[in-house]
Amino acid sequence: MDKQGKQHSFLRTIILISTFGGLLFGYDTGVINGALPYMSRADQLNLNSFTQGLVTSALLFGAAFGAVFGGRLSDYNGRRKTILYLAVLFFVSTIGCALSPNAIIMVIFRFLLGLAVGGASVTVPTYLAEMSPAESRGKMVTQNELMIVTGQLLAFTFNAVIGNVLGEHPHVWRYMLPIAAIPALFLFFGMLKVPESPRWLVSKGKKEDALQVLQKIREKKQANSELQEIENAYVQESKMDKATFKDLTVPWVRRVVFLGIGIAVVQQITGVNSIMYYGTKILQDAGFQTEAALIGNIGNGIVSVVATFVGIWLLGKVGRRPMLITGLAGTTVTLLLIAIFSITLEGSEILPYIVLALTITFLAFQQGAISPVTWLMLSEIFPLRLRGLGMGVTVFCLWGVNFLVGLTFPVLLDSIGLSSTFFVFVVLGIGAITFVAKCLPETKGLTLEQLEQSFRSYSGGSSKVLNNNKTIG
Structure with a gap:
């Protein structure tokens, strides 16, 4: 070699x-x-x-x-x-x-x-x-x-x-x-x-170590060029005043962070993790024995893997908004069907198979459209100076909503039943679609600088002086 x-x-x-x-x-x-x-x-x-x-x-x-x-x-x-x-x-x-x-x-x-x-x-x-x-x-x-x-x-x-x-x-x-x-x-x-990340080594002043790492995974010319790019980027970032919670008084900053939180919440209120964490319990409630429910969950896992491949491919072909709205419409309709069939076919032998087919369909929409767009848009909407604050707040909110879904789902299932629980998620899904349609901008094809300018323009071009007379925006 x-x-x-x-x-x-x-x-x-x-x-x-x-x-x-x-x-x-x-x-x-x-x-x-x-x-x-x-x-x-x-x-x-x-x-x-x-x-x-x-x-x-x-x-x-x-x-x-x-x-x-x-x-x-x-x-x-x-x-x-x-x-x-x-x-x-x-x-x-x-x-x-x-x-x-x-x-x-x-x-x-x-x-x-x-x-x-x-x-x-x-x-x-x-x-x-x-x-x-x-x-x-x-x-x-x-x-x-x-x-x-x-x-x-x-x-x-x-x-x-x-x-x-x-x-x-x-x-x-x-x-x-x-x-x-x-x-x-x-x-x-x-x-x-x-080895350690060359980007981190440069941040600690270990440029020679960073070059040695790059030379192990890049051609020599590319390694030297990339080291220079990393150094330049680090110098620029070290001079940059990062956003803090005080900067949420700036209208456009507040809007971007609000959108980030909204995207994170939208991904979770579809109810995806009720299926990922409690899929066996859902299938048991539908009528499967425990052992059969465990086997049925393998179908959910296979579809998640295949749909993730499809979703990554679609990101380069379709706009973020239509992809997200299509995914949310698919998951919401699927949950609505689970809720309806759980009432109309209660106790029938065919119900567990219908519920399994619908959970698989749900995950195809979730993993093929909603989840890939979520993480991509979160990486796109925050300008560099806002990224630390924005990602920190939104990822915390994402896990926080995930926690609430995980905590309350079995309680809802036990107290109001399978169909009523999914009707709750249907209502949340309609709210998610409304949020995306009314509030979320399209980010495909725009540079990070163009996105930042569009957010500022939306709020009348307002910016606010930070420490050292530097501005957000």
């Missing part, structure tokens, strides 16, 4: 190893789907509908804080070292969940696991973006999204196999959870062999 081939091979190795963080993200959020019915039994953790929601959503609550502080930790310690820490946290908290003797201990370890999930959700994409060549950055960063849905598919598959083989064993759920410890080990030992 020539030198260039070795560079490409090493870069592929870096991407594969680091995206194990995404795989863990997916597995740990998906495994609870199949484990929950077994751990809820009276002879196990004896969970009611509220404690089921608490066990599930504790991870999401932890992820909200992990996402906020993970970025700061990686800025301080480096991307590579932070991912190493996260791998250890993934391993320890996974084993802790598997060995939990009661619900309280389970909630504590699920929260710790959430810190790792949230940290990985911001640190791994950052590391990938900073290691990837500019011309293929989008493709490489989206590989992390594919690993997330692949992790969920693996969780559903292992749940089905273990549930059907060991379903009568009282501790079957304790065999489902610790499987995630294996990719955590791969992530830890793999990250020991890969």
Whole structure:
């Protein structure tokens, strides 16, 4: 293999190893789907509908804080070292969940696991973006999204196999959870062999180290050129006054942050994670036995992976607004059909198969349209000076709404039933469509500078003086 081939091979190795963080993200959020019915039994953790929601959503609550502080930790310690820490946290908290003797201990370890999930959700994409060549950055960063849905598919598959083989064993759920410890080990030992991000090394004044890293994954001429670009960008950013919460008094800044929060909330109120976390319970309520419901969930996982590929392809072909509105219309109609059929076909043998087909259709719209647009638009709407504030607030809100959905869904299911619960999500879906249609601008084909100018113009071109006489806008 020539030198260039070795560079490409090493870069592929870096991407594969680091995206194990995404795989863990997916597995740990998906495994609870199949484990929950077994751990809820009276002879196990004896969970009611509220404690089921608490066990599930504790991870999401932890992820909200992990996402906020993970970025700061990686800025301080480096991307590579932070991912190493996260791998250890993934391993320890996974084993802790598997060995939990009661619900309280389970909630504590699920929260710790959430810190790792949230940290990985911001640190791994950052590391990938900073290691990837500019011309293929989008493709490489989206590989992390594919690993997330692949992790969920693996969780559903292992749940089905273990549930059907060991379903009568009282501790079957304790065999489902610790499987995630294996990719955590791969992530830890793999990250020991890969380099630190050159972007972070430059930020710490280690230019020679950054050049050595770049020369391992780029041609010599490209490495020197990219180092110069990184240095120039870092100098510009260090002179730039970052936005703070005080700047929310500026109308156009407030509007951009509001739009970011809206996009994040829209993705979650579709009810997607009610299916990803409670798919087995939904199919049980529809009429499947537990073992059959576990097998049915594999279909949800497969469609999520395939739809993610389709969604990434569509991003280059279709505008953001029509893609998002189409996705929301699809998910809302699908939920409406689930609600209607749950009433009209209650108790019939065909109902569980109809519900399974509709959840698969729902995920095709969600993962093929809504989720890809969400993360792309969040990366597009915030100007550089607003990015830290904007992404911090919106990602926290995204995980916060995710937490509320995870906490309340089993309670709603238990108190008002399957059909009424989905009618609630239908109303929320109509609200999401209205928000996108009335408030969200089209961002496709516009540069970040053009988007910033359009936001300022919308508010009458207002800008506000910051510290050191610098302005937002």
